[in-house]
Amino acid sequence: MKTSIATVSISGSFREKLAAIAQAGFDGIEIFEQDFLASDHTPQEVGRMVRDHGLEITLFQPFRDFEGLPEPHRGRAFARAERKFQLMNELGTDLVLVCSTLHPQAMGGIDRAAADFRELGELAATYGIRVGYEALCWGRYVSDHRDAWEIVRRADHPNVGLILDSFHTLARKTDPDTIRSIPGDRIFFVQLADAPAIEMDLLYWSRHFRNMPGEGDLDVGAFTRAVLATGYAGPLSLEIFNDQFRSGLPRLVAQDGIRSLIALADQVRRDEPALTPDLPDFPAPAPVEDCEFVEFATSAEDAPALEALLASAGFEHAGRHRSKQVSLWRQNGVNLLVNAETEGFAHSAWLTHGTGVSEIALRVPDAQDSYDRAVALRALPHDPAHQPDELDIPGIRGVGGSVIRFVDGKSRLSRLWEVDFEVSNPDPAGAGLVRIDHLAQTMAYEEMLSWSLFYTTLFKADRTPMVDVVDPDGLVRSQAIRAGALRVTLNGAEARHTLAGRFIEETFGSAVQHIAFASDDIFATARAMAARGFPVLKIGANYFDDIEARFGLDPALMARLRAHDIMYDEDGAGRFFQFYSQPLAGGLFFEIVQRCDGYDGYGAPNAPFRIAAQKRSMRPAGLPRVKG
Numbered sequence: 001m002k003t004s005i006a007t008v009s010i011s012g013s014f015r016e017k018l019a020a021i022a023q024a025g026f027d028g029i030e031i032f033e034q035d036f037l038a039s040d041h042t043p044q045e046v047g048r049m050v051r052d053h054g055l056e057i058t059l060f061q062p063f064r065d066f067e068g069l070p071e072p073h074r075g076r077a078f079a080r081a082e083r084k085f086q087l088m089n090e091l092g093t094d095l096v097l098v099c100s101t102l103h104p105q106a107m108g109g110i111d112r113a114a115a116d117f118r119e120l121g122e123l124a125a126t127y128g129i130r131v132g133y134e135a136l137c138w139g140r141y142v143s144d145h146r147d148a149w150e151i152v153r154r155a156d157h158p159n160v161g162l163i164l165d166s167f168h169t170l171a172r173k174t175d176p177d178t179i180r181s182i183p184g185d186r187i188f189f190v191q192l193a194d195a196p197a198i199e200m201d202l203l204y205w206s207r208h209f210r211n212m213p214g215e216g217d218l219d220v221g222a223f224t225r226a227v228l229a230t231g232y233a234g235p236l237s238l239e240i241f242n243d244q245f246r247s248g249l250p251r252l253v254a255q256d257g258i259r260s261l262i263a264l265a266d267q268v269r270r271d272e273p274a275l276t277p278d279l280p281d282f283p284a285p286a287p288v289e290d291c292e293f294v295e296f297a298t299s300a301e302d303a304p305a306l307e308a309l310l311a312s313a314g315f316e317h318a319g320r321h322r323s324k325q326v327s328l329w330r331q332n333g334v335n336l337l338v339n340a341e342t343e344g345f346a347h348s349a350w351l352t353h354g355t356g357v358s359e360i361a362l363r364v365p366d367a368q369d370s371y372d373r374a375v376a377l378r379a380l381p382h383d384p385a386h387q388p389d390e391l392d393i394p395g396i397r398g399v400g401g402s403v404i405r406f407v408d409g410k411s412r413l414s415r416l417w418e419v420d421f422e423v424s425n426p427d428p429a430g431a432g433l434v435r436i437d438h439l440a441q442t443m444a445y446e447e448m449l450s451w452s453l454f455y456t457t458l459f460k461a462d463r464t465p466m467v468d469v470v471d472p473d474g475l476v477r478s479q480a481i482r483a484g485a486l487r488v489t490l491n492g493a494e495a496r497h498t499l500a501g502r503f504i505e506e507t508f509g510s511a512v513q514h515i516a517f518a519s520d521d522i523f524a525t526a527r528a529m530a531a532r533g534f535p536v537l538k539i540g541a542n543y544f545d546d547i548e549a550r551f552g553l554d555p556a557l558m559a560r561l562r563a564h565d566i567m568y569d570e571d572g573a574g575r576f577f578q579f580y581s582q583p584l585a586g587g588l589f590f591e592i593v594q595r596c597d598g599y600d601g602y603g604a605p606n607a608p609f610r611i612a613a614q615k616r617s618m619r620p621a622g623l624p625r626v627k628g
């Protein structure tokens, strides 16, 4: 599989773009003419820079407003094309993209356009150039790949072929299977882009909101299967016009690009086994079976505050790591580790971010398989030294440099608690917390697509539509991802003063901001935790008056909700209960939830009131609120 990416997809100077694209491992680049014009290198220098990075120029684009013109415009278009063919010879590339015309003087007619392309093919041949025709989905006469193909077919010239772009086909809801009948050798180039499902003007949508395959809502998989079914064996090239990517970190965007292409090709071969994109074999995505443990990095000074919170939530000290300063806190099936080592990864994590979640261990069907898939998708391995008699638990880097470990029930890793730990109190009674319901990871808004792509490509996972959460000081966007038993919410802060934004500043980066534990009887759990001194977050009276009216809840239930500061929600399926702790000094907090009858959300309607309550609880009493 030859991979390519358009220079428009990435921010930075031409040199920075090239470095990022080469480092991510692409084979080639599409040079967007604007990027060339903006650089002050000669065409020969640009060609040499590209080749010095081990890349090839797969395409030069776009050439606009060519076909269907009356004279004198027609003659000028040919003269303009000839200049570009000469430039392409100097750059060292042989394929140009001509996009369907928007010229005010252009005339329609398939045969007129075909005749223009046949003549252009003749001219191109004298320069050793091939011309590819792409239907822009907002084109004046040609906006559908089927019409572009008919023009190419009638032009009937070996130097004229078709260029397909998933955005233009899928944005107009054209059935991608119509591509299957096009001969693969007449398709000169294929561009891929996804986009979120938002109703808007096609041109505006295309130029600002495209994203990597798998990051949006278009069926880029079905499109790619149809393309490969034709026998097309040329580059799969990302052409992503996206405002955020234009200002993002070049390396991150390039890396997400390669991850999305690898995941896409993998999905294609699994969905249609007759198709064999040239891609090394690696394991299929698997669901997560359970969260085996969550580890907090802390220090000897900070550990008591964290352990006091754990104890108040019903966790009991249950054992110790055999060689490290790591204690196990447990109730029912939930394992939390408190790491107070003074060197190594956890210590660095604590130094950088303060007390917080540094590792998450996920139980999967096969730990080695999950690790191999993650690495094939360019996740960073995490492989610190370990004692010879300790387990070597495969790990990768996740959000904010934290670590995700993989364990399973079939290998030696299933004996984690015997081999690496001395468990003295194996089954503490606890306060009724029975599993981790979800982990909430907070990050800058610009990172959300990256991490969503990370989870949805590594695991067998679904995501729910993004929701807006109103913080008194700005908006926070929230995206839930579910991979089997693992639920993660990604919260993207758009503004610094939001609770999420402040958390990122205080912890110096993205991290788990809260852990939600599940109870099967939240009122009993709330009582048990209150008896242990759990610092519950107080919710305002106005909130309870509102839900009483909104849901028509009976007075007895309302009294219990009010007594324990438990918030309430319903969806089409069931009912949901949730309460919170006050935040620790660094901003980390706990949530306790109970899902009834298949409620599938996270209580998003309650989030603004919970956030307001948290902000009140963090403000010293009696002082006016000062921003900044």
Ligand SMILES: O=C(O)c1ccc(O)c(O)c1
Pocket: 061, 062, 097, 099, 134, 136, 165, 191, 206, 207, 239
């Ligand atoms: O937005 C555009 O004009 C434009 C240009 C070239 C392309 O390949 C494309 O898909 C869109």
Ligand SMILES: [Mg+2]
Pocket: 134, 165, 191, 239
């Ligand atoms: Mg395109």
